[in-house]
Amino acid sequence: MIDPTTINPLALPSIVTENQTLNLSQSCVYCNSRCGSELEHFIPRAWGGTDKNSNLLWACSECNLSKSNHHPGKWYKAQPFCCPSRWESILVSTGLTEDEIDALQPTVCPKYVDLSPYWTDDKQLSIQKAKDKTGLDKRTLSAAKKGQLDRGQFETLYKLRDLASELAGRPLSLEEIFRDDD
Numbered sequence: 001m002i003d004p005t006t007i008n009p010l011a012l013p014s015i016v017t018e019n020q021t022l023n024l025s026q027s028c029v030y031c032n033s034r035c036g037s038e039l040e041h042f043i044p045r046a047w048g049g050t051d052k053n054s055n056l057l058w059a060c061s062e063c064n065l066s067k068s069n070h071h072p073g074k075w076y077k078a079q080p081f082c083c084p085s086r087w088e089s090i091l092v093s094t095g096l097t098e099d100e101i102d103a104l105q106p107t108v109c110p111k112y113v114d115l116s117p118y119w120t121d122d123k124q125l126s127i128q129k130a131k132d133k134t135g136l137d138k139r140t141l142s143a144a145k146k147g148q149l150d151r152g153q154f155e156t157l158y159k160l161r162d163l164a165s166e167l168a169g170r171p172l173s174l175e176e177i178f179r180d181d182d
């Protein structure tokens, strides 16, 4: 049984959705209304959002509908109820930085992850070493090294970006590890 008092009110585990007995009355993370709370994807699936707890926030049905597949940051900042401290707490509960949200791209873009400009032979980083470093599987890593990895889950993309940043010796944005499909 889940103790509701131990749960981050902004990011409830998805298991709660299956446990109707909890019957928590959640206010909307965006507008603070208490009407019709539902779990919504902070980063929409169409922008690469996952079903992980950190990406699921309680929102009222009105906000959920209005937000839909819009860029989460641009949508929130265009709302009349936009509030900087509230936005800050949303960022904390999703574990995302402002830069990461700015860098979001719709996943319908035909782009590949390409670490080949950074992961050069002179870096002497084997797939095995990269696996130990990132926890990613070898197939993902060797595809990314060759520029043949389809865009995937954000957790994977961030790990690959961090790896590329280390190789490049400077912080890279997600954009810099993507390659257009042409």
Ligand SMILES: [Zn+2]
Residues within 6 Å of the ligand: 028, 029, 030, 031, 032, 033, 059, 060, 061, 062, 063, 064
């Ligand atoms: Zn709302």
